[in-house]
Amino acid sequence: MAAVASSIFVKVFRFEPDKAAGWFQDYVVESAEPLSVMALLAKIHEVEPAFACRTSTCFKGKCGSCLVRVNGQDVLGCVTLVKPGEAVVVEPHSKFKLIRDVVVDFSQTISARKEFDGE
Numbered sequence: 001m002a003a004v005a006s007s008i009f010v011k012v013f014r015f016e017p018d019k020a021a022g023w024f025q026d027y028v029v030e031s032a033e034p035l036s037v038m039a040l041l042a043k044i045h046e047v048e049p050a051f052a053c054r055t056s057t058c059f060k061g062k063c064g065s066c067l068v069r070v071n072g073q074d075v076l077g078c079v080t081l082v083k084p085g086e087a088v089v090v091e092p093h094s095k096f097k098l099i100r101d102v103v104v105d106f107s108q109t110i111s112a113r114k115e116f117d118g119e
């Protein structure tokens with residue numbers, strides 16, 4: 001009988017406004033079932049409360065408050081599923097000003113990556 005994958009490997013962008021540069025931090029989330037990116041971020045927040053992510057969301061792909069960048073693509077995190085055994089890179093959405101970690105300011109459409117990169 002083949003072993004069942006039960007770990008999801010998540011590399012998450014971290015940023016604190018009082019620090020000059022952001023960084024990536026690795027997490028392993030245990031799950032035997034596919035999880036949405038938002039569920040992954042919520043689980044990371046449970047074990048590391050200093051990690052900022054949005055939690056007040058519709059989880060139906062309608063409100064847009066879960067916008068993040070996953071493996072280089074801007075997506076709705078609530079409808080983007082990650083299977084056990086997979087690895088993902090989660091960053092802030094590229095079109096909005098970065099506030100903290102993967103939380104962006106939806107009122108300011110500035111490229112977070114360009115600002116972070118100093119461009």
Ligand code: FES
Pocket residue numbers: 057058059060061062063064065066067076077078079
């Ligand atoms: S939580 Fe509303 S669109 Fe994803």
